Amino acid sequence: MVEPGPGFAASEPAPWFAFLGQALLVPETARLAALLEELIKVIGRPEDDALVATFRQALEGDPLELEREYVRLFLDPAGAPCPPWQSVYSEEPRLMGAAHERALAWYRAEGIEPAGENEPADHAGLLLLFFSHLLDGGAPAERLAAFWRDHLEWILRFCELIESETTHPFYRAWAEAAARLVRRMEPEPEAPPPAGFPAEQPLA
Amino acid sequence: MALTRRDLLKLAGAASTSGPLGALAPFFRPAGSGAAAERKLVTCCGICDSVCGMVATVRDGVLTFLEGLEGDFSGGGGLCGKGASGAGQLYDPDRLKYPMKRTNPNKGLEEDPGWVRISWEEALDTIAEKFRAALEQFGQESLLFVTRPAPDIWMRFMNAVGVVNRVDHLDECYLTDRVIQRYTTGGKSWCNDFENAKYILLFGWDLLAKTKLVYANGIVQAKDNGAKVVCFNPQYSATARFADEWYPIRPGSDLAVALAMINVIVSENLFNREFVDQYTNFRQYESQIREHFKRYTPEWAAAESDVPADAIQRIAREFATRGPAIAPAHKKSLCANYANATQLVHAISILNLLAGTIDRPGGRYFARTIPIPTIDQIVPPPAYPAKRGRRVDGKDRLPLVLEDGGGLFSTLADGLLNKYPGMIQAAFFNNYTILGFPHPERMAKALATIPFLVVMDFLPTDTALLADIVLPSSIYLESNDLVPREYSAKRPQVVVRQAVVPAMFETRSIGWVALELGKRLAPDYFKNPDGTWISLSAVLDEKVRRAGLANSFAEFREIGMVTREQPFVPRTTFNVPGGKCQIYVPQFAERGGEPLPVWRPKREQPSPEYPYYYLTFIPAVHRRNTTQNNRILNEMFPTNAANMHPLLATRIGVKEGQKVRIRSRVGAIELPAHLTETLRPDCVLVAHGFGHRSRYLNTAGGKGARDSDLIPDQTIEEMVAAGNFAGAASIMDAVVNVQAV
Numbered sequence: 024m025v026e027p028g029p030g031f032a033a034s035e036p037a038p039w040f041a042f043l044g045q046a047l048l049v050p051e052t053a054r055l056a057a058l059l060e061e062l063i064k065v066i067g068r069p070e071d072d073a074l075v076a077t078f079r080q081a082l083e084g085d086p087l088e089l090e091r092e093y094v095r096l097f098l099d100p101a102g103a104p105c106p107p108w109q110s111v112y113s114e115e116p117r118l119m120g121a122a123h124e125r126a127l128a129w130y131r132a133e134g135i136e137p138a139g140e141n142e143p144a145d146h147a148g149l150l151l152l153f154f155s156h157l158l159d160g161g162a163p164a165e166r167l168a169a170f171w172r173d174h175l176e177w178i179l180r181f182c183e184l185i186e187s188e189t190t191h192p193f194y195r196a197w198a199e200a201a202a203r204l205v206r207r208m209e210p211e212p213e214a215p216p217p218a219g220f221p222a223e224q225p226l227a
Numbered sequence: 228m229a230l231t232r233r234d235l236l237k238l239a240g241a242a243s244t245s246g247p248l249g250a251l252a253p254f255f256r257p258a259g260s261g262a263a264a265e266r267k268l269v270t271c272c273g274i275c276d277s278v279c280g281m282v283a284t285v286r287d288g289v290l291t292f293l294e295g296l297e298g299d300f301s302g303g304g305g306l307c308g309k310g311a312s313g314a315g316q317l318y319d320p321d322r323l324k325y326p327m328k329r330t331n332p333n334k335g336l337e338e339d340p341g342w343v344r345i346s347w348e349e350a351l352d353t354i355a356e357k358f359r360a361a362l363e364q365f366g367q368e369s370l371l372f373v374t375r376p377a378p379d380i381w382m383r384f385m386n387a388v389g390v391v392n393r394v395d396h397l398d399e400c401y402l403t404d405r406v407i408q409r410y411t412t413g414g415k416s417w418c419n420d421f422e423n424a425k426y427i428l429l430f431g432w433d434l435l436a437k438t439k440l441v442y443a444n445g446i447v448q449a450k451d452n453g454a455k456v457v458c459f460n461p462q463y464s465a466t467a468r469f470a471d472e473w474y475p476i477r478p479g480s481d482l483a484v485a486l487a488m489i490n491v492i493v494s495e496n497l498f499n500r501e502f503v504d505q506y507t508n509f510r511q512y513e514s515q516i517r518e519h520f521k522r523y524t525p526e527w528a529a530a531e532s533d534v535p536a537d538a539i540q541r542i543a544r545e546f547a548t549r550g551p552a553i554a555p556a557h558k559k560s561l562c563a564n565y566a567n568a569t570q571l572v573h574a575i576s577i578l579n580l581l582a583g584t585i586d587r588p589g590g591r592y593f594a595r596t597i598p599i600p601t602i603d604q605i606v607p608p609p610a611y612p613a614k615r616g617r618r619v620d621g622k623d624r625l626p627l628v629l630e631d632g633g634g635l636f637s638t639l640a641d642g643l644l645n646k647y648p649g650m651i652q653a654a655f656f657n658n659y660t661i662l663g664f665p666h667p668e669r670m671a672k673a674l675a676t677i678p679f680l681v682v683m684d685f686l687p688t689d690t691a692l693l694a695d696i697v698l699p700s701s702i703y704l705e706s707n708d709l710v711p712r713e714y715s716a717k718r719p720q721v722v723v724r725q726a727v728v729p730a731m732f733e734t735r736s737i738g739w740v741a742l743e744l745g746k747r748l749a750p751d752y753f754k755n756p757d758g759t760w761i762s763l764s765a766v767l768d769e770k771v772r773r774a775g776l777a778n779s780f781a782e783f784r785e786i787g788m789v790t791r792e793q794p795f796v797p798r799t800t801f802n803v804p805g806g807k808c809q810i811y812v813p814q815f816a817e818r819g820g821e822p823l824p825v826w827r828p829k830r831e832q833p834s835p836e837y838p839y840y841y842l843t844f845i846p847a848v849h850r851r852n853t854t855q856n857n858r859i860l861n862e863m864f865p866t867n868a869a870n871m872h873p874l875l876a877t878r879i880g881v882k883e884g885q886k887v888r889i890r891s892r893v894g895a896i897e898l899p900a901h902l903t904e905t906l907r908p909d910c911v912l913v914a915h916g917f918g919h920r921s922r923y924l925n926t927a928g929g930k931g932a933r934d935s936d937l938i939p940d941q942t943i944e945e946m947v948a949a950g951n952f953a954g955a956a957s958i959m960d961a962v963v964n965v966q967a968v
Contacts, residue, residue, distance in 0.1 A: 037249060038248050038249065041248040041249040042248055045248065045254075048254055050344075058247075058248060061247055061248045062248060065248065087330065087343065090343045090344070091330060091341050091342065091343055093344075094327065094342045094343055094344055095339075095342065098324055098325060098327070098342075098344065099342060099687065100323055100327050100340075100342055100687045100691045100692075100694075100697040101340070101342075101687045101691060101692050102321050102687045102928060103321070106320045106321075108320065110318075110320075111320040115858065116320055116858065117314075117315070117318045117319070117320060117858065118318040118319070118320050118322070118731070119289045119290075119318045120318070123289070124287065124289065127262075127287070128262075130255065130258065131258045131261055131262070134257060134258050135251060135255040135256065135257060135258055136255065136256055136257075136258045136259065137254065137255060137256075138252070138253055138254055138255055138256045140288060140729055141728075141729040141730060141731050141732060142731070142732055148254070149254060149255075152249075152251065152254060152255075153251075153255075155248075155249050156249065156251060159249055
C-alpha cells in the first residue's frame with residue numbers, strides 16, 4: 024500500500040475526483056499523463072505525494088499494456104471482471120437500472136446530461152467527474168452527502184474488485200486513490216429517528 | 228433547469244477550480260428538456276423466428292416493459308417468457324460494447340487475446356484490407372462466412388464479394404426440410420393450421436415446450452376443438468403430457484413408424500383420393516409406390532421402434548380417416564437430429580400428402596404474404612461475379628444441398644482441419660458461438676487455423692475468444708425493419724420492427740456493417756444510380772412504399788401493423804416440377820438420393836462400450852445458446868443436468884444430485900444426475916446451451932456443461948454413405964456411457 028502525502032486530497036479533493044473520473048473515461052496514456060500534470064499543478068506539493076509518484080511511474084510503462092488492462096478490466100469481450108456501471112452492482116445486476124435513472128436526475132438538476140444518450144449515466148467515471156463539479160460549485164454538505172449515498176458508496180466495492188483483479192500499477196493506484204478519496208468524503212451517518220419514536224419490535 | 232453562463236464555462240472547464248481536469252465536456256452536454264414522457268411503441272421480438280409482435284413501454288430512453296401486440300398473428304397478443312424478458316438481453320452488462328482488436332497473436336481458448344479498443348473506422352479498414360488480400364492472393368474460396376443469409380444487404384455484400392463458403396445454423400435446423408419440401412410440396416412452409424386439424428401426429432417435436440406461441444396456441448385451440456394428439460417421443464415431454472396418446476419411441480426410429488404408416492394407408496387405400504389423384508403424382512408412380520412400401524410392415528416397425536404394431540396400424544388408419552390430419556415437421560426437432568432425418572422428413576411429407584391437407588384447412592399451408600421488395604429490386608446491382616472455388620464443408624458432394632444455397636455446419640471442422648487445411652484465410656462469424664456446433668472443442672481447433680477471424684456478436688461468446696477483431700452487434704430492440712408473418716399467415720400481415728431505444732454504446736447492425744464493408748471492398752454494388760452511396764433508411768422507406776404499407780418508414784412506425792383481409796383460397800397448382808406435389812421424387816434419384824424414403828438406422832447404435840442413447844433439448848425458456856446469460860431467464864433455468872430414469876440410476880449406482888461422467892466416442896462431460904421417470908431408461912437427456920467458458924459472463928459463465936461436447940461432427944463422406952442427401956446434421960445422433968464420478 025502506498026501512503027499518501029500531504030498533497031493527496033489535502034484541502035481540495037475536487038481535482039482528484041476529476042482526475043480519477045477522467046482516467047476511467049479516457050484510457051490513453053498520453054492524455055492521462057497530461058491530466059496527471061494538470062492535477063499536480065492544481066494540488067501543488069506533488070514531490071512528497073507517493074500516490075502521485077506511483078501514477079507518474081505507472082504512466083511511464085508500455086502504453087499498450089495500460090490500454091489492454093483497461094479493456095480487460097472494464098470491457099473485455101470475454102466478459103469484463105469489473106464493469107464500471109453502478110447498476111451492475113445493485114441487487115439485480117443490469118445496465119440502465121435505477122442507478123442510471125437517479126444519476127440522470129442529478130445531472131439534469133445541474134443542467135447537464137451525459138453526452139452519449141446511448142450509454143448508462145451511472146458510469147463510475149461520469150459519477151466521479153460530476154462529484155468534482157458539485158465540489159467545485161460549492162454544493163452544500165447535505166447535497167454532497169446525498170450524492171455520496173446515492174452514487175459513491177458503491178465505488179468502494181468497485182475499488183476492492185479492481186484491486187483483486189489487477190496487478191497493473193496504474194489501476195491499483197487508481198483503486199487505492201479512489202477508495203481513500205471516497206472514504207474521506209463519507210458523510211456522517213444519517214440522524215437516528217427522533218426520541219420517542221417506537222423502536223421496531225421483533226416479530227413474535 | 229436553465230443553463231447558466233457558469234455552467235457553459237464549466238462544460239469547458241474554464242470556471243473550474245480544477246482547471247481543465249474538471250472540464251465536463253466532452254463527457255457531458257447541456258441538458259435537453261428533461262425526462263422524456265413515457266411512450267408505447269409497436270415492434271417485433273427477435274429472440275426466435277416467429278418474431279411475435281409486441282408493445283414496448285419506454286420511459287426516458289429506457290425500455291421498462293414488453294407485452295404482446297393485440298391482433299398479431301404470431302404471438303396472438305401474448306409473449307413467451309423469452310420475449311417478455313427482452314430487456315434482460317438489451318441491458319445485459321456483459322454485452323459487447325465497442326470494436327476490439329487482438330494484440331496477442333497466439334490463439335486458443337486458454338490464451339489471453341490482449342484486447343484493445345479500436346474505432347469502427349479502424350476495424351472496418353482492417354477487415355477490408357485482410358479480406359481484399361485474401362481474395363487477391365487466394366481467391367473467393369479463401370473467405371468463410373458463418374452467418375445467416377439475412378438481411379438482404381448482407382447477402383448483397385456476400386454476393387458482391389463472391390463468397391462461396393457460407394454456412395449457418397439454419398442449415399443445421401432447416402436445411403433438410405427445405406430440400407425435401409422443395410420437391411414434394413413446393414417449398415418450405417412454417418404454417419400449420421392446428422386450429423382446424425382434427426388429428427395431430429407429432430414425431431418428437433415438443434411444440435409446447437419449444438415455446439413458439441403460435442404453435443402452442445394452435446395446439447391448445449385444436450384440443451379445445453376436439454382434435455386428437457398423438458406423440459412419439461423417448462421423453463414424456465410437455466406435449467406428450469398434453470397428448471391423447473404417447474409412445475416412448477426408441478430414439479432415431481421415427482422413420483420406421485412413418486414408413487409403416489404409409490404402408491398401411493396405401494395398401495388399405497385409405498388416402499384422400501380426391502387430393503392425391505388431383506394434386507400429387509401418386510397415380511403416375513402408383514406401382515412403384517405400392518411395391519416400395521410393402522416391406523415396411525407394422526410388425527417390422529414395432530421391432531425397430533418399440534411402438535406396438537397394432538398401435539401403428541390403428542394410428543395410420545385414424546390419421547387417414549379422422550382428419551383433417553397433420554404431421555408437422557419442424558426444424559431441429561426432427562430434420563437434423565439423426566442421420567436418417569432426410570428419409571424421415573420425406574416420409575412425413577408423404578403422410579401429409581396422403582392425408583390431403585397440404586395448403587388445406589387443418590394442414591400445412593403456405594404463408595399468404597405482402598411481398599416486400601429486396602434491396603436488389605430497389606437498387607439493382609451490377610452483375611454479381613461468378614462463384615468459383617472449393618467448398619470447405621464439402622457440400623458440392625450433395626447436389627441437392629448445393630443448389631439450396633446453404634452450407635453444412637456439421638462438416639465444417641473436418642473441412643477446415645483435414646480436407647482443405649489452409650484454404651480459409653479469413654472468416655466472419657456473425658452471432659454464432661462454437662457451442663452450437665457438434666464437438667465444439669474440435670471446432671475451436673479448426674477456427675484457430677484461420678489466420679484472420681472476425682466475430683460480430685452481442686455477447687462475449689466462446690468464439691470471440693478466438694477472434695482477431697470483435698464487433699459489437701446491436702439487437703432487435705435497437706433495429707428497424709419490416710417483418711411479414713410467416714408462421715401463421717392465412718391472411719397477409721406485416722408488423723414493424725423499430726428501435727425502441729438508441730443502439731447501446733457503439734453497437735451496430737449487420738446491415739450497417741455490410742454497407743460499410745461494401746463501400747470498401749465492392750463499391751460499385753453499394754451506390755445508387757446517381758453515384759451516391761446507398762442509404763439504409765432510404766431503402767427502408769422505399770420498401771414501405773412499394774409494399775403499400777405507408778408513405779415512409781416513419782409513418783409505418785406509427786401505424787405499427789398492416790393486415791390485408793382476403794379469403795383463404797387453397798392452392799391448386801404447386802411450385803414443384805410438373806405443378807403437382809410429388810410423393811415419388813425422380814429428382815432425388817437423379818441427384819444422389821432415393822425417390823422414395825427407405826429405412827436407414829440412425830448413425831450411432833448402443834454398444835457394450837456406449838450402451839445408452841444421448842438426447843438433448845432446448846429448455847422452453849431459452850433460445851439455443853444465446854439466452855443463458857439473460858438474468859431473468861437464467862433464474863428460471865440456470866444450468867443443465869444429466870436427466871435419467873431411476874432404473875438407470877440404480878443400475879449405475881447413482882443418487883439424485885450425484886455427479887456423473889457422460890462419455891461418448893468424442894468427449895466427456897460431468898453433470899449432476901437428475902432422476903426422472905419421464906424418460907426411457909436407456910436414455911440420458913441433457914439441456915443444450917450451457918457450459919459457456921467465459922468466466923466473466925456474469926450469469927451464465929461456468930454453469931453446466933456443453934452438451935455438444937459429446938456429439939460427433941461429420942465428414943462429407945459419412946453423409947454420402949448414410950444416404951443423407953438432404954444434409955441432416957445428426958446433432959442428436961450419439962450414444963454414451965454414464966458412470967458415477
